[in-house]
Amino acid sequence: MIRMGFNTRWVQLIMNCVTSVTYKIKVNGGYTHRIFPQRGLRQGDLLSPYLFILCAEGLSAMLQKAEQRGTIEGIKICRRAPRINHLFFADDSLILMRARENDAKELKYILELYEQAAGQKVNRDKSSIMFSPNTSQDIRSEIKSCLSIVSEARSERYLGLPISIGKSKKAVFEYIKKKVWSRIQGWQEKLLSKAGKEILIKAVAQSIPTYAMSCFDLTKGFCDDLSMINGRYWWSQLDKTHKIHWLSWDKLTRSKKNGGLGFRDLHLFNLAMLSRQAWRLLTSPNTLCGQVLKARYFPNSDILHCAPRDGISYSWRSILRGVELLKGVIW
Numbered sequence: 001m002i003r004m005g006f007n008t009r010w011v012q013l014i015m016n017c018v019t020s021v022t023y024k025i026k027v028n029g030g031y032t033h034r035i036f037p038q039r040g041l042r043q044g045d046l047l048s049p050y051l052f053i054l055c056a057e058g059l060s061a062m063l064q065k066a067e068q069r070g071t072i073e074g075i076k077i078c079r080r081a082p083r084i085n086h087l088f089f090a091d092d093s094l095i096l097m098r099a100r101e102n103d104a105k106e107l108k109y110i111l112e113l114y115e116q117a118a119g120q121k122v123n124r125d126k127s128s129i130m131f132s133p134n135t136s137q138d139i140r141s142e143i144k145s146c147l148s149i150v151s152e153a154r155s156e157r158y159l160g161l162p163i164s165i166g167k168s169k170k171a172v173f174e175y176i177k178k179k180v181w182s183r184i185q186g187w188q189e190k191l192l193s194k195a196g197k198e199i200l201i202k203a204v205a206q207s208i209p210t211y212a213m214s215c216f217d218l219t220k221g222f223c224d225d226l227s228m229i230n231g232r233y234w235w236s237q238l239d240k241t242h243k244i245h246w247l248s249w250d251k252l253t254r255s256k257k258n259g260g261l262g263f264r265d266l267h268l269f270n271l272a273m274l275s276r277q278a279w280r281l282l283t284s285p286n287t288l289c290g291q292v293l294k295a296r297y298f299p300n301s302d303i304l305h306c307a308p309r310d311g312i313s314y315s316w317r318s319i320l321r322g323v324e325l326l327k328g329v330i331w
Contacts, residue, residue, distance in 0.1 A: 001054060017047060041119070055118045056088055062110045063095070071106040073098045081295035082288065089159060099135045104146040128153040130163070160211055165314040169219055176209045176218075180226060183208070184233045198261060201230050206264045213266075214273040217318035223266035230263070274322030275329075278303060281319070282326070293319075 074085030254260025
């Protein structure tokens, strides 16, 4: 905090809050001796999120300095794109670098230095590594051995989204359908009114795919499958899970003033979320994500004049679906 320019008195107050904490545990009606926690950041403490960000800023500064020295070289997806060597999301870190043993040793040194300074430790068991297809097996073994990381990320998910999209979109996003189905199976045994079912469908079942919908086009067929699961639960009873659907799902998705129940049309909601991403790229092109995508896909124009072509990623192809919607609603 002193290095970042905070006042010395302010730093003393914060450190007093961190170092003066003690605990007593009540056992069989009596209290134990005082327990002095050895970790500075405590889960549940109101100061912890802010202090964690300050510590992460120190790690970010070390990685940036290594990039400037050339000891760690980040990744550029094309010539005009900015070079990126790390991305932080809360307590999750994504580090991007060239596959060389010297870079791995430098990264190991930075992480060890950060562990000593912050008191945190990297969980190697929860860490994974991903290589480009043209990386030789010898280099992969050297880097994994240097960083003490065993598992390679292939078909895993990162931050709730799939790392790679194959030919079968239905298989990639099958985990969303399973998650919705498992929730509804837990509700089947409860005696709920129609109003209770409506709230559960709107607040939980239809909210599960929202995050994935903001990045990928889940296809109309997949969205129809999710709507079918929700519709089956809506019309079901305790004694029978397969009841007659007295109204089509399209009518139930109308607003209540138009005779419906206000359920989401998931396919249209998916397109709206993708158009929101396109709108952000149109109005805020100087963000890091905007700079990378512009350099890769539309360096000499704006996003409204970008057309799909062979070889683009599925996430970008999905955003272009949102662009088509934007062209119809803006002047």
